[in-house]
Amino acid sequence: MSKKDNNSAAVILAYLNAKNRPYSAQDVFCNLQKQHGLGKTAVVKSMELLALEGKIKEKTYGKQKIYFADQDQFKNVNDADLKAMDSQISNLNEKMQALSQNCRQMEAELKELNGSLTTQEMTSEIARLRDECSGCRERLDKIKSVANHVTPEEKDKVLKEHNIYVKEWRKRKRLASDMMDAILEGYPKSKKQFLEEVGVETDEDYKVVVPTV
Template sequence: MANDIVYDFLKNHVRPYNVNDIIGNLPKEISKSAVQKALDYLVKKEKIFDKTYGKQKIYCFKQDNKKDVYELMRIDRELESHAQELTNRLQHLEKEVKCREEVLEKLKSTPSLKEVTRLRDESRVRTEALEKKIHDLTELNKGQDLSQNKINADKLLDKYSRDCAKRKRLCTDILDAIMEGYPGTKKELYNDIGIEMKK
């Protein structure tokens, strides 16, 4: 029974162990002498091998290297297929992560619900104020044709704009004529006359 337990342990943990390591990993019911006898028996049957390093013996499971070549090729193909499948799955997951990160960035750049609610409330207050102003103006101008007033105001604005442009042109011509005989700069002339330049 100890033989099978020790053999199974070494087979399942394919790495070198000394006696103390094996005993430490096995159930407490198996004694050190039983483990040592099992190891000696398995070495004799060539199921495991041992090597001596100084005063210590190391035991390791003997792997079977006589596998069929076709079986190894089949296993290799299966592993490659599995690796390709995992690679494809990884690429798919990476694309999905990238898409979700883009969505997250868009969500981060949009205003939060709290902010949108605040903006909506501010807009509502502004709209109500403008509606009240329109209502007050409408009440104030009851019975008047405001469209005719607008047309008249537009005509006057157009007339005054043309008159202003004519006067500006005349003034510029006069100033240019004065500048021909003036010893200073245009800025100095404007200061002397008292003309304020528009910025």
């Protein structure tokens, strides 16, 4: 057996003894290939040789062979030992769950802290906000100090009057337009000539647009 085959056999033997459960050659290849770079042919050859040497056990089920560690190397355990092991496993599982939960909580806290401002950033942000507040306060004081400032009531009154005038403007513009259309039905000349003769000036002449209400 080459040195490479010896290394493969040693790795597989250690793995089977450590796991102490049945595996096929395919299982061992999949589990060890990535970490140890073992080829499938080398795995099959090494496991068959280890079984032939009696270092591992081999069982055949139909066309598939199963390999597992030689149980003679492990000490016998009684029911009390098994119960103690079960209790130990249960305790370890509880500890693992508690640690996992604590780890998740700490990861969440770390994520929150990483998303928060540092002390230096907070200090800078506070200073910026204070400057902004100071500027707003100065502008507010200037507005309040103006003697002829418009009150909200006065502003509402102006807006209401503006709406009334605009509506009246539209109404009168429409009436004038309707009257001119009626006259132009029997007028022999164009609308432009009619407007010039009667001396009517329109909003369009001065590029005036009626405001929207």
